[in-house]
Amino acid sequence: MDITKLKKEELVKYIDAKIAEFQLKKEEMQESIRYYNYEQDILLKKRWTIGKEGKMQSIENLPNARIIDNQYKKAVDQKVNYLFSQLPSIKCDDEKYQELVQDLYDSRFLRTLNKVALESYLCGISWLYVANDNGDLSMTKMDSTEIIPIWQDRNHESLDAIIRVYQTEEYKDGNIKMIDKVALYTKDDVRIYLRDKDYTEIKEEGYLEKDGLRYSFGEIPFIYFKSNSSEMPLLKRVKSLQDAINAILSNYYDNMLEDPRNTIMILKNYDGQDLGEFRQKLAQYGAVKVSTGVDGADGDVNTLEVNVNSENYRLILDLLKEKLIENAMGFDMKQDKTSNAPNELNIKSMYSDMELDANQTALEFTASLEHLERFLKQIKNIKDDDLLTMTEFKRNLMVNDEATINMIIQSEGLLSKKTLLSHHPFVDDVDEELKAIDDEDNIEMGDYVDEEE
Known part of the structure; x- marks a missing residue:
């Protein structure tokens, strides 16, 4: 169904129906966020006793502890920091394009990605809004409790539209008032309405306007990130x-x-x-x-x-x-x-469940980052869709560095120097390390030539 062809009255009914349908999902998200922030059901605990005629009744003068041991928050933080505490490694056959992607995936991006990952575990899905910022790709993390996706398919992989229900502040006559709004994002433009009885339209605009003309990406500029394919909150x-x-x-x-x-x-x-x-x-x-x-x-x-x-x-x-x-x-x-000092087998056994879950999350996030790169190519006017990067999320796990280094030494001559350095615990940037090794070799070679002369 193309909702852009709906008449105003039909569109209002459709949006209202989608908002009502989303309400249960939204409540699940909000509950998960509350639990993460120590607002849990135990805070509503009451003490009960058997009263007259055997009926239960609450009483107020008994000790009524409400203790929270937030193991849920600990589990969420473990997952986020296990997979998203370091920048992902990027590999591409085209060096110029790899440099472009690496410039995008900087420390600021890692901070955004960490927040997106946290919300994907809390809410099951999180969202980035992308835009063209004077020739650069800009990203904004959106509140998942505000975003209602309209999917094209049952697998929830392609978007037909996005409905955003949110509030903004309005300052008038010395008072701040919260205004309810609804935004409808399609592949061509975005329409913003007041959430009143008639959904009064405030404005309609393109994703990029220049010289009086509207431009779009040809698709909705929202990218979803899922912690699992079923979009289930961890709670x-x-x-x-x-x-x-x-x-x-x-x-x-x-x-x-x-x-x-x-x-x-x-x-x-x-x-x-x-x-x-x-x-x-x-x-x-x-x-x-x-x-x-x-x-x-x-x-x-x-x-x-x-x-x-x-x-x-x-x-x-x-x-x-x-x-x-x-x-x-x-x-x-x-x-x-x-x-005690764990061996490699014990470490792998300890992380086995975490690794299984992380593999699914990494798969979902890799697909989402590929989608992000499609917008980057449009903004940078790169026509070659065959340019692909291999994204690998680094695990933040306890390792036995001594055993790892010994395996790297034993693998010399069997694997390339670049591959071995990429797994060395002391190397952060493989290309920089290779350059440093070449510089040292050149210096040593120069010293050798001087001695010969």
């Missing part, structure tokens, strides 16, 4: 485990603070109506009234102590953390394998 894998960890810690702390109530009560001549009332008063006041019975027997309250076994809590907590790491496909730096 969906581990939310129940994260909630359980918080609950265990909070409940354990509550039990430690209410030692006088860790008992089973044995009642004699209780001055009350029923056990429900007794439980309520005991929970609220920590005391009950007893009386002398009609037969002259004195009232009394005896107790049986219920001890809190900290080892049970520790066992459950350790199990939950282990399962969260497994489901998040992360790694545990506290494993026994890392207690």
Whole structure:
């Protein structure tokens, strides 16, 4: 369906329907972001007791710890920094084009890519908006909770349009007011509307305007980045485990603070109506009234102590953390394998789950960067579509440098010097290192010639 051919009334209904359809996905994204920022469900925790007639009711005067042990944030940060803490390595047969791409992939780009990767794990998908900035490619990370993609295909690989729902500030008469807007991006232009009843159109503009003419890229200038092909936020894998960890810690702390109530009560001549009332008063006041019975027997309250076994809590907590790491496909730096100097096999085993997940993410991001280069070629007026770069994301993993260097030494004569240097732990820029080696060889050769003369 070509939505640019819809009449205004039909277009408004279509946009409203897409916004409503996106709402559930948006709520999932916002929940994931909140969990990352320590705004988790445990903060809504209440204490409950059995009241009159056996009904549950919340009570306010009991210890009510709300402890957050944010293992989810740790897992997300591990994944982002494992794959996106270093600039990707670029290889291209055309040296001029490789230099152009390397200039694009600078430290500023790495910072943007790191933010994009973080949001792709939190939201399942993240977005870059690209533009022509006086002959250079500019990129802006967009808020994924604002972007509603209209896909051409079921695999979600090609875009038909983008709907952006957002707010802007307007300063008027000494007050700042938030204005709701909707932007519709197509391959030809962008239309911006007020999000009012009639979707009043504010403006329509091209992606680049020069000498009164509009220019476009021939496609929508948005690039998606997915952490996985199903666009699933990482939180969906581990939310129940994260909630359980918080609950265990909070409940354990509550039990430690209410030692006088860790008992089973044995009642004699209780001055009350029923056990429900007794439980309520005991929970609220920590005391009950007893009386002398009609037969002259004195009232009394005896107790049986219920001890809190900290080892049970520790066992459950350790199990939950282990399962969260497994489901998040992360790694545990506290494993026994890392207690001493680990060998290469132990390191690979420790990172195996992380590596499997990273491979899928790297595949998705590589395809997205190829898409980014298509816009770069248009802006730089490069017609050769056969120019392709091989992008490799460097893993930020613990390595045994000594073993790596020994393998490189043993491989001399079997592999090229450039390949060996690319894997050397002390080399950051292979081309610069090769140039430095050549310069040293030339200096030594010059010294040798001087001595001969």
